Amino acid sequence: MYISQLEISNFRGFPDVPTSIQFKEGINVIIGQNNAGKTTIIKALEILFDNKASKKLNINDFNHHIKMDKLKSAPPKIRISAKLLESVGDEPYSDELVTVANWLTKLGSPFEANITFEFFLPENDIDAYIKLMGSIESLDINNYWKAIEQHFLKKYVSRTYVGNPELKNQVSSSELSRFDFQFLTAIRDVERDLFKGNNALLKEVIDFYMDYDIKSDKSLDINQKLEKIQAKKNSFLLESRKLVRTLKDRMDQGEEQILKYVKNTGAGIENSKPIFDGEILDTELYSALRLIVEQKTGVKLPATSNGLGYNNLIYISLLLSKMQKDSSGEYLGSNSKVFSILAIEEPEAHLHPSMQYKFLQFLKSNKESEVKQIFITSHSPNITAAVDLEDIIVLQRLQVDTDNSVPKEILRSAYPSKVFEINTESDGFVEDKKSHDYIKRFLDVTKADLFFAKNIILVEGIAEQLIVPEFAKKLGYHLEDSHTTVINIGGRYFDHFLKLFDLNKSPYAISKKIACITDLDPVRKQLVQEPNEDTEYADAQDDRDAESNGWEKCPPALLGLDKDSYEYRDTSNKLVISSKSFSSNIKVFTQPMGISSTFEYELIRKNPSNSQLITNSVSNKQELSYLIEMVKCDENIEGIIDRFRKSKFKTELQKSLDSGFLKNDTDTKLGLLSSRYLLSVKKGEAAQEIAYLIGEDIEDLISPPDYIREAITWVSL
Numbered sequence: 001m002y003i004s005q006l007e008i009s010n011f012r013g014f015p016d017v018p019t020s021i022q023f024k025e026g027i028n029v030i031i032g033q034n035n036a037g038k039t040t041i042i043k044a045l046e047i048l049f050d051n052k053a054s055k056k057l058n059i060n061d062f063n064h065h066i067k068m069d070k071l072k073s074a075p076p077k078i079r080i081s082a083k084l085l086e087s088v089g090d091e092p093y094s095d096e097l098v099t100v101a102n103w104l105t106k107l108g109s110p111f112e113a114n115i116t117f118e119f120f121l122p123e124n125d126i127d128a129y130i131k132l133m134g135s136i137e138s139l140d141i142n143n144y145w146k147a148i149e150q151h152f153l154k155k156y157v158s159r160t161y162v163g164n165p166e167l168k169n170q171v172s173s174s175e176l177s178r179f180d181f182q183f184l185t186a187i188r189d190v191e192r193d194l195f196k197g198n199n200a201l202l203k204e205v206i207d208f209y210m211d212y213d214i215k216s217d218k219s220l221d222i223n224q225k226l227e228k229i230q231a232k233k234n235s236f237l238l239e240s241r242k243l244v245r246t247l248k249d250r251m252d253q254g255e256e257q258i259l260k261y262v263k264n265t266g267a268g269i270e271n272s273k274p275i276f277d278g279e280i281l282d283t284e285l286y287s288a289l290r291l292i293v294e295q296k297t298g299v300k301l302p303a304t305s306n307g308l309g310y311n312n313l314i315y316i317s318l319l320l321s322k323m324q325k326d327s328s329g330e331y332l333g334s335n336s337k338v339f340s341i342l343a344i345e346e347p348e349a350h351l352h353p354s355m356q357y358k359f360l361q362f363l364k365s366n367k368e369s370e371v372k373q374i375f376i377t378s379h380s381p382n383i384t385a386a387v388d389l390e391d392i393i394v395l396q397r398l399q400v401d402t403d404n405s406v407p408k409e410i411l412r413s414a415y416p417s418k419v420f421e422i423n424t425e426s427d428g429f430v431e432d433k434k435s436h437d438y439i440k441r442f443l444d445v446t447k448a449d450l451f452f453a454k455n456i457i458l459v460e461g462i463a464e465q466l467i468v469p470e471f472a473k474k475l476g477y478h479l480e481d482s483h484t485t486v487i488n489i490g491g492r493y494f495d496h497f498l499k500l501f502d503l504n505k506s507p508y509a510i511s512k513k514i515a516c517i518t519d520l521d522p523v524r525k526q527l528v529q530e531p532n533e534d535t536e537y538a539d540a541q542d543d544r545d546a547e548s549n550g551w552e553k554c555p556p557a558l559l560g561l562d563k564d565s566y567e568y569r570d571t572s573n574k575l576v577i578s579s580k581s582f583s584s585n586i587k588v589f590t591q592p593m594g595i596s597s598t599f600e601y602e603l604i605r606k607n608p609s610n611s612q613l614i615t616n617s618v619s620n621k622q623e624l625s626y627l628i629e630m631v632k633c634d635e636n637i638e639g640i641i642d643r644f645r646k647s648k649f650k651t652e653l654q655k656s657l658d659s660g661f662l663k664n665d666t667d668t669k670l671g672l673l674s675s676r677y678l679l680s681v682k683k684g685e686a687a688q689e690i691a692y693l694i695g696e697d698i699e700d701l702i703s704p705p706d707y708i709r710e711a712i713t714w715v716s717l
Contacts, residue, residue, distance in 0.1 A: 001096040001113075001339065002373055003045070004085040010063045011078045012040045013397070014411055016070075018079070021393065021413045025087060027363060027374045029387050031451055032395035033483075037411055038377035041395075042183060042343045044080045045375065047117050048160070049341055050181035051173065055158035057119050059149040065409065068141050072133040075121040075152065081165070086110035095329075095338040099178045102169065103162040116165040119158045180326050180337035182319055186346040205318050208325035210282070215331070222330060233282060240280035248277070312350040313359060323371055340371045348380035353445070360386035381448035389440050390417040394451055394510050416451070418508035419499050435496040442496075447487060450500070454483035455513040455715045460492050463599050463687035464517050468712065470694040471704040477716040484715055494518065494575045503583040514586045515715040516579075517708065519598040520571040524554040527565060555678075556597050557671035558652060561661035570594050589711035595667060597678070600686070602705040604677040605670045608632070610701055612693055613677070617685035620645070624680060627673045637664045640672055649675070 002025040010016040014037055021030075021041060030038045046053045062076050084100060086109060103113035121129060129152055136143060160171045214220070214228045320342070329336045348356050360383060363374055376383065384392060394414040420436040450456055457479075459465050465488035472479050479486065489497060494516050499505060501514045551572065560568050570593045571577065579588035591602045604613055609632045614624050626643050641657060644650040653672070656662045694702055704712075 001084055001090060001094075001100070002087055003082050003341075005083040006041065006044060007079075007081040007083075008037075008040070008044050009079040010066070010076055011044060011080060012061055012063060013037045014040060015063055015409070016066055016076070017410075019411050019413075021395075022415065023373070023375075023393075024390060025373065027360075027376065027387060027391045028393060029376045029378060029383060029391050030393045030395055031378055031384060033397060033452075033454070034379075036395040036397045038395055039345060042345060042375060042377060045082070045341065045343060046181055046183055047080055048082050048115055049176070049179045049339075050183070051176045051179070053181075055117070055119070055160070057156075057158070059145060059153055061119075062145075064141075064145060068144065071141065071144050072136075073130065075126060075129045075148070077121075078119040079116065080118075081114065081116040084113040084115070086112075095178075099175055099338050100162075102172075102175065105163055114163060114165070115171060116161045117158065118161070118165075119156055121152055121156055125152065125155050177335075178338045180323055180340040181343070182323060182341070183343045184316065184319070184345065184347075186349045204325060205321045208328070208331060209321065236282045237279060244278055244280060312347075313355065316344075316359075320371065341373050341375070342371045343375045345377050346379065347376065348378060348383060353380075353382040356380060356382040357386045379452065381445045381452065384448040384451055385443050385445045388417075389436065389443070392416050392451065396511055398511055412511065414510040415508040416500055416510065419502075419506040421506070421508075432499070435499055438493065438496045439500065442489075449485045450487055450497070451510070453485035453512070455485075455515070456501075457484060457486045457515045457517060457711060457715055458494060458497060459486060459488050459517045460490070460494075460519070461599075461687075462488060462684050463690070464488070464708075466687045466691035467599075467694060468517065468708065470691050471708055472712045472716070474694065474697070474700065474702075474704065475709060475712055477712055479712075479716070482716045492518065492573065492575065498582065498586060501583075501586060503585060504581070505583075509583075511585060513715050515711040516575060516586070516588045517599075517711050518573055518575050518588060518590050520576065520591050520593065520596060521573055522554045522556060522559050522568065522570050522594075522597055523551045523572040524559070524566040524568045525550040525552070527567060553597075555649065555671075555675040556595055556601065557668065557675045558656065559594060561656050562659070587711075587714060589707040589714075591705065591707055595671065596674075599705070599708075600681045600683070601674045601678045602707070603690070605674040606703050606705045607701075608670055608673055612702070613690065615686055615689035615693070617682045617689060618677075618680050619682070620676065620680040624673075624677060627676055631669050631673050634666075634669075637662060637668060637672070640669060644672075644676065649679070 003023050005023065006021045007018050008014040008021075009018040013035060030041060032038055047055065057078060062078060066076060083105075084103070086097075088110075090096065097111065100113040103115055104111055105114045106112035129148075132147060132151060133144060136147060138144070159168075160176075161168055162171045162175070163169050208215075211229050211232060214225050214232075217225065220228070323337070323340045323342065325331060326337045327340055347359060351359060364387070378384065392415075394416065396412050396414060398410055398412060400408050400410055416439070417436065420432040420439075422430050422432050457468055459468065465486055468486050469479055498514065498516070499509070501510050501512060503509050503511060551569075554566075554568065559570070571590070573590070575588055576590050582588075591597065591599075596602045596605060604610075607613060609628060611625060611628050614621050614628075618624065623643060623645060627640060630640050630643065638657065641650065641653050644653065653662065662668055
């Protein structure tokens with residue numbers, strides 16, 4: 001059995017329209033922006049499943065964004081509901097099924113059960129509520145909330161129903177007591193809660209694991225275990241009596257002095273008198289035990305000398321031990337817990353990144369704690385990278401347009417793993433395993449930012465990753481202010497990533513702005529095939545999406561010139577071709593069609609007179625310097641081509657010139673310069689150098705290509 005769904009209405013940041021969150025068995029990691037409702041989800045689970053949790057809520061537990069007319073017409077009501085679903089492989093008539101027998105809403109397998117909490121104003125008080133609200137003449141909604149708090153909150157009642165909530169069957173305390181809900185808040189004092197033997201948690205754990213060799217011996221039945229443990233207790237009692245006797249002997253004279261006052265005050269009645277006596281049970285000595293840490297050197301220090309993160313891990317491990325103890329039917333009988341829930345708020349608040357990863361791996365692999373479900377809220381990419389894609393739930397607070405032009409705030413949940421489900425006619429829902437596995441491999445700590453950023457700029461190489469933030473600053477945008485991150489996906493793999501965000505394709509997609517910056521990479525194919533020859537521009541970029549049947553990279557300077565010999569495509573990039581099919585939160589930005597190809601090409605085409613771009617790592621420096629001057633002086637195209645070193649590219653240019661294909665215009669000259677520059681760039685090194693130049697360019701001599709400018713502006717607004 002597991003909690004498969006939680007529905008919240010009008011509780012804290014959740015609107016009065018029910019919001020549903022889906023869970024899975026095992027670990028559920030809830031991530032999202034601040035005030036997205038992550039802690040509220042944990043609090044809602046606590047209200048439902050923790051028998052000790054207070055059900056009396058306060059005025060701040062209501063969602064205060066209710067419209068005034070609605071607040072005046074009816075008292076606000078909080079509703080929290082959870083669905084529990086039978087797990088695959090559960091035993092028939094298990095303790096879990098028996099516990100929720102009265103909660104069932106669906107019989108058979110898999111069974112479904114439901115529990116609902118409501119906090120509401122009783123029917124008898126509603127008329128008085130409406131009358132008072134109607135008498136308040138104010139445009140300030142806070143005055144209405146103050147009236148509710150002063151006059152009606154004390155009359156609110158809480159009820160927890162099971163099964164069909166319409167039948168109003170209330171949960172019994174004995175049923176709810178079989179659930180174990182443990183919540184570790186982000187702000188906690190484990191030293192206060194942990195390191196003394198008389199502490200309730202530590203005492204319970206010690207008592208359970210005392211004589212664990214006997215308790216865990218499967219060759220013994222329960223009676224044999226009890227006999228062996230009792231024998232050890234009796235032996236301990238005999239030894240402890242010797243200690244008590246020693247103490248009494250040491251008190252022989254002192255006792256006489258202490259008790260003489262009893263006789264003098266007349267407290268001795270009928271020759272009776274008090275004496276010192278007693279015995280020590282093993283359970284009474286737990287308080288003598290202290291949790292210490294023994295270092296490699298043999299030095300023993302109190303656990304309070306450890307760092308906070310280390311102590312938090314110790315505390316959590318003891319809590320898991322307690323949950324195992326509480327779930328032991330042999331130890332607690334019918335008082336044992338049948339369903340254990342562990343909720344942890346922001347474990348990264350106390351743990352080093354490497355400890356976060358190790359801790360999550362421990363929770364995933366640990367089977368002895370008997371914890372049925374784990375819920376974790378986090379802002380940490382380390383936590384996200386440590387769990388499976390299926391474990392992640394993204395909670396979002398969004399502004400949506402309404403008919404009255406006033407934006408409405410909603411909460412929605414997204415499920416990254418579910419976006420890869422494809423509905424087929426023959427097999428139903430099947431997984432797009434290729435994209436799923438690619439994203440799963442991709443999610444290291446640095447790439448997990450794509451779940452936390454408000455806006456994302458996806459780029460396909462190191463050049464754009466380094467240069468886009470620098471251009472953003474030049475344009476007056478600081479990407480961190482708009483919570484925008486630039487992620488290099490290491491190639492043209494946009495289709496895998498965009499499935500996470502395409503709202504047209506999946507209702508489970510994550511809603512955020514995605515700007516894709518990509519290259520056109522035009523190609524051509526000979527109409528009459530000749531033997532393949534290496535070209536000097538074929539290694540400028542790999543073919544990637546260009547088809548293998550004869551298509552090759554084509555410098556834009558040659559694009560569309562010789563249509564008798566070649567078939568041309570302005571782009572080989574499938575992303576550019578299919579860009580109109582994406583949802584409105586995704587936009588593709590690329591170079592001008594027909595006259596450009598890549599970032600480096602477009603950068604020099606936009607800044608043709610800026611010789612700074614000929615950085616140390618760029619080859620053919622002298623040739624490029626001459627070309628820049630010739631383009632600046634509007635040199636004739638024949639002279640520009642003549643400056644090119646001997647190459648196949650130059651041969652083709654000369655042939656096109658002789659055939660009258662090349663025009664002696666500005667665009668052609670810029671294309672020749674840009675082509676020569678592109679063929680001379682060593683991408684990784686040049687990207688770092690150019691990024692540095694842009695950052696130091698206080699006179700704004702380097703202009704961003706138009707498509708880069710448009711992408712930054714769109715994603716930042």
